Amino acid sequence: MNADKLLLAVAEDKISQCVDxxxxxxxxxxxxxxxxxxxxxxxxxNPGCRILFSGGYEEAxxxxxxxxxxxxxxxxxxxxxxxxxxxxxxxxxSEASRSGRPPAHGDYLxxxxxxxxxxxxxxxxLVRETGADIIVLADIAxxxxxxxxQAGRTYLSVSRxxxxxxxxxxxxxxxxxxxxxxxxLDSIVxxxxxxxxxxxxxxxxxxxxxxxxxETVKTDQLISEGDRITFRHKGRAELSEIGRRxxxxxxxxxxxx
Numbered sequence: 001m002n003a004d005k006l007l008l009a010v011a012e013d014k015i016s017q018c019v020d021x022x023x024x025x026x027x028x029x030x031x032x033x034x035x036x037x038x039x040x041x042x043x044x045x046n047p048g049c050r051i052l053f054s055g056g057y058e059e060a061x062x063x064x065x066x067x068x069x070x071x072x073x074x075x076x077x078x079x080x081x082x083x084x085x086x087x088x089x090x091x092x093x094s095e096a097s098r099s100g101r102p103p104a105h106g107d108y109l110x111x112x113x114x115x116x117x118x119x120x121x122x123x124x125x126l127v128r129e130t131g132a133d134i135i136v137l138a139d140i141a142x143x144x145x146x147x148x149x150q151a152g153r154t155y156l157s158v159s160r161x162x163x164x165x166x167x168x169x170x171x172x173x174x175x176x177x178x179x180x181x182x183x184x185l186d187s188i189v190x191x192x193x194x195x196x197x198x199x200x201x202x203x204x205x206x207x208x209x210x211x212x213x214x215e216t217v218k219t220d221q222l223i224s225e226g227d228r229i230t231f232r233h234k235g236r237a238e239l240s241e242i243g244r245r246x247x248x249x250x251x252x253x254x255x256x257x
Contacts, residue, residue, distance in 0.1 A: 004037050007030075007034055007037055007038065008037065008038070008041060010027060011027060011038050011041070011042070011065060014026065014027055014065070014067050015042070015046065015049050015051075015067050017067075018048070018049045018067035018068070018069055019047070019048035019049050019069070022069045022071075023069060024066065024067065024068055024069065024072065024078050024079075024082075025066075025067045026064050026065060026066045026067065026082055027064055027065045027120075028064065028118065028120025028121060028137065029055070029062040029063065029064055029119075029120050029121070029122060029123045029137070030053075030062065030063055030064065030065065030120070031061075031062060032061065032210045032213055032214075032215060032230065032232070033207060033215050035053055035063055035065075035213060035214075036210070036213075036214050036215035038053075038065050039053065039214065048069070048070060049067050049068065049069065049070070050067075050068045050070065050072075050074070051065060051066070051067055051068075052065075052066050052068070052074050052079075053065055053066070054066060054079065054082075054083075055123050055124055055135065056083045056085075056123055056124070056135040056163050056166065057124075057135075057163070057166055057168055059168070060123060060124050060135070061124055061213075061230070062122075062123040062124050062135075063123070063213075064082060064083075064123070064137075066079060066082060080162070080163050080164075081138060082137065082138060083123070083135055083136070083137065083138060083163055084135075084136055084137070084138040084141035084160055084161075084162075085133050085134070085135060085136075085160070085161040085162065085163060085165060085166050086133070086134045086136055086141060086144050086145070086148065086158060086159075086160060086161075087131065087132075087133050087134075087158065087159050087160075087161055087167075088108065088131045088132050088133075088134065088148065088151065088156040088157070088158050089130055089131035089156065089157045089158075089159075090102065090130055090131055090154055090155075090156065090157075091154075091155040091156060091157050102127075102129060102130070102131075102154065103127075103132075103151040103152045103154050104127065105125050105127050105132075107151045107152035107154075108125050108127065108132050108134065108151045109122075109125060110151075110152075111148065111150060111151040111152070112134070112144075112148065115143075115144070115147050115148060117140055117143070117144075121136055121137045121139070121140050122134060122135070122136050122137075123135035123136065126166070126167065126168055126169055127169070128167065128169045131156070132151075133161075133166055133167050133168075135163075135166070141160050142160075144158065145158055145159075145160055173256055173257060174256075174257055175240065175254055175255070175256060175257075176191075176192075176237075176254070176255040176256075176257055177252070177253070177254050177255075178191045178252075178253055178255065179246055179250040179251060179252055179253070180250060180251050180253055181249075181250055181251075182251070183222050183223050183224075183242070183251065183253075184219065184220050184221070184222060184223070185204060185209065185211065185216065185218065185219055185220070185221040185222075185223055185229075186200045186201045186204055186219040186220070187200075188223045188229065188237075188239060188253070188255075189203065189204065189209060189229060189231065191253065191255065192229060192231075192237035192255050192257065193231055193234055193235070193237070200219075201219045203231065204216065204217060204218070204219050205217050205219065208231060208232045208233075208234075209229065209230070209231055209232075210229070210230040210232070211223065211227055211228070211229055211230075212227055212228055213228075213230065223239050224239070224242075225239055225240070225241060225242045226238070226239065226240075227239050235257065236257070237255050237256065237257045238255065238256040238257075239253060239254075239255060240254045240255060240256040241253065241254035
C-alpha cells in the first residue's frame with residue numbers, strides 16, 4: 001500500500017469512528033501534499049460528520065484533519081483542545097545567550113525527533129529570537145514538558161499554553177514588482193522565486209508548488225489576485241496586485257514575499 005492509500009485508509013477510519021461513536025476524531029499533523037490528498041477526497045460536510053483542517057492558527061502550514069459529529073460546530077471548544085502550545089525559551093547563560101546564535105527551526109525539530117516522537121504529532125514550529133512556540137497534539141504535551149530541555153547546544157525552559165496564547169512571529173515582508181507574460185502558474189512562480197520558466201515548470205510538475213495550500217501540477221493554472229503560492233522548502237509569495245498591461249503586452253504584478 002503506497003503512502004497516499006495508507007493515508008486515505010487512516011482518514012476513513014477516523015471518519016467511521018466519528019460517525020459510529022458520535023465523537024470527535026482527528027489525524028496527526030499533515031503536510032501540504034497530504035492535506036491536498038484528503039481535501040480532494042472528502043467534502044466539508046459528509047453524512048454524519050463534518051470535516052475541517054486546522055493547524056491551530058490561520059496561516060498554519062501543517063494541519064490536522066478533524067472529524068466532528070453533526071451536533072458540533074467548527075468553533076466548538078473541543079476543537080482547540082486537540083492542540084497544545086509548547087513554549088520553549090532560552091535559559092539564562094545558555095549557548096544561545098553567549099554566542100548570539102539562537103536555535104533555528106531545524107534545531108528544534110531535530111531535538112523533538114531525538115525524543116522519539118513521531119513527526120505527525122507536531123505542527124508548525126514558530127521560532128523567534130528568544131525561543132519558539134511549538135504546536136503539538138495535546139496527547140504528547142505532558143511528555144514534552146518532562147523531556148524537552150535542549151535544542152542544539154541551547155538549554156530550554158519549557159511551558160504549556162493554550163492556542164489563545166500562541167505567539168506568531170510577523171517577519172518583515174517585502175513588495176516585489178515585476179512584469180509577466182501571463183498569469184499562468186509557471187510564469188508567476190518564475191517571477192516570485194527568480195527561476196527560469198523551465199525550472200518553474202519542473203518544480204510544479206514535481207509536486208513542489210501549492211496554491212492556497214493545495215498541491216497543483218498544472219503549469220497553466222491561472223493565478224488570481226490574493227492567491228498564495230508555497231514553494232516547498234523555498235518560501236511563500238502572494239500575488240498582491242495585478243496591474244495594467246505594458247505597451248509590449250506584459251502584465252504588471254506586485255508580489256508580497
